[in-house]
Amino acid sequence: MSPLAGPTLPQMGRKVVLTALREDDIDRVVEACSTEQAERFLDTPWPYSRADAEGFVREFAPSGWRGEHDERVWAIRESLRGPLAGVIGLRTIAGEVGFWLHPDAQGKGLMSDALRTVAGHAEGCLTWPEVHWACYDGNLGSMRVAKAAGFTYLGTGEGEQRGEPVVQHRAIRTPSGMPAGARPWPPLD
Structure with a gap:
């Protein structure tokens, strides 16, 4: 099997290191994407299987880095060789x-x-x-993260999850001032 494609250099945060996904991340992906929270708030297949995680790690993530689709995915780790803590991705067409x-x-x-x-x-x-961000209604954790990362709340809109209509909260981060349509963040307790 050829090496997995991904970012050539890690991105360093204050608490995290962003790297390419690795083969040994598959079990952690299955664990994270098989939770009740994942079913409710992610656009992943449900029920989530090991085959889904293998496809994500071995095919989807590397193909994005090869330019075969518009999403670039990083593994989130607390150290360079540490276990997978999560995943973050940029969708270039949507700027999301x-x-x-x-x-x-x-x-x-x-x-x-x-x-x-x-x-x-x-x-x-x-x-x-x-940079745009959105989450499904009720995902207070994601909303807290976006607010803490300097995103400006824009309100709610219609979305779709697994073919069903849903309410989405939306926010944006701009390096140049307050965007039009800014609103106060709702209570996030």
Whole structure:
């Protein structure tokens, strides 16, 4: 099997190291994407299987780095050789970021750091004028992360999950001032 394609150099945050996904991440992907939270808040297949994780790690993530689709995915780790804490990706056509954390990595500030790091990469290296974020209604953890990473809340809109209509919260991060349509973040307790 050929080596997995991915970023050639790790991205360093204050608390995280963003790297390519590895073969030994597959079990952690299955664990993270098989939770009740994943079913409710992610656009992953459900029920999530080992074959889904193998396809994600071996095919989807590397093919994005080869330019075969528009999403670049990084593994989130606490150290270069550490276990997978989560995944964060940039979708270039939509100018959007998406992410998830393994349950045992939540509550440590890792995702806010990863999001600040990737948004900074999008704004600086990729020269994106703005980075978009969205989550399904009820995902307060994701909303807290976006707020902590400097995103400005824009309100709600219609979305779709597994073919069903849903409400999505939306926010944006711009390096140049307050965007039009900014609103206060709802209570995130």
